[in-house]
Amino acid sequence: MAPLRRAYGGAGVRCLVGRRLGRRRTEPAASTITDLAWMRQGRRLAVAAYGAVRCHERHTEKPVATYPYVGSHLALAIAPTGKWICSGNQDASIHIWRARDGGELTMSGYPEKVxxxxxxxxxxxxxxxxxxxxxxxDFSGKGPEGTAPRSLRCHExxxxxxxxxxxxxxxASGGADGTVALWHATAGRPQARLRPVRELDGTGAAVAALAWAGPHLLAVA
Incomplete structure (x- = not known):
């Protein structure tokens, strides 16, 4: 059986690692932790809180890498390749760090928080x-700097x-109206506005979560 690896947030983070559930606590973050993501196949943990994303090895109290950005991080995404660290922010921006050297890019101008x-x-x-x-x-090659995104419109x-x-x-995307849309999201050229391949009507309640079980089964909450 593979080792059990979990993390949960508060003023700091305690990591439960291995079958014995041995506990390790990181040093306290400056403010409430808003998101967590594993890197390097679970060997490193990225922690988002106001002002920075900090990375800890599984057994370290102090961060081994810090990626500063003055703002409130709401969401954290790590590329499976480990190359990019991205935060969605209260100031309606996406901030990006290149993991190996801390190179930065901000994509701003969103009408709402990300x-x-x-x-x-x-x-x-x-x-x-x-x-x-x-x-x-598009994060292939050198990344999205100087490029435009594809746009998918279905939900208010x-x-x-x-x-x-x-x-x-x-x-798959879900909306507040209960609609689920399925997309070929990487088709077309930059700045293309794509239409959904299929729309699934809901009951009127907002879609709270989506989860794929392999390529053929999609669960909708």
């Missing part, structure tokens, strides 16, 4: 809310995002 981010399995595509459109950024308010497993670029 509270949902998701990388696909390849690490080449990042989906985000922050507008009536879902924006999909986006409430959930989930990439279908695999490298095909298929995305």
């Amino acid at each position: 509270s949902r981010l998701a990388f696909d399995d390849t690490g080449f595509w990042l989906a985000a809310d922050g507008a009536p459109d879902v924006t999909v950024w 308010t986006i409430t959930a995002l989930a990439w279908r497993p695999g490298a095909a670029g298929h995305l």
Whole structure:
């Protein structure tokens, strides 16, 4: 059986690691921790709180890397390749760090706060809310600097995002009206506005979460 690895947040973070559930606490963050993400196949933990994303090895109290940004982080996404660290922010922006050297980029101008981010399995595509459109950024090559995203419009308010497993670029999005949309999210050229491949009507209640079980089964809450 693979080791059990969990983390939960508060003023600091306690990590429960291994079958014995041995506990390790990081030093306290400056403010409330808003999101967590594992890196390097679970060997490093990224912790988002006001002012920075800090990275800890599984057994270290102090961070081994710090990525500063003055603002409130609402969502955290790490590329599966480990190359990019991205935060969605209260100031209606996405801030990006290149993990190896801390190089930075901010994508601003969203009409609303960015509270949902998701990388696909390849690490080449990042989906985000922050507008009536879902924006999909291309992180292949040198990353999204100087490029424009693809736009996916179906919902007045986006409430959930989930990439279908695999490298095909298929995305599911959910809205406050209960609609679920399925997309070929990486089709077309930058600045393209894409239409959903299929829309699934809900009951009128907002979609709270989406979860794929392999490529053929999508659960909707």
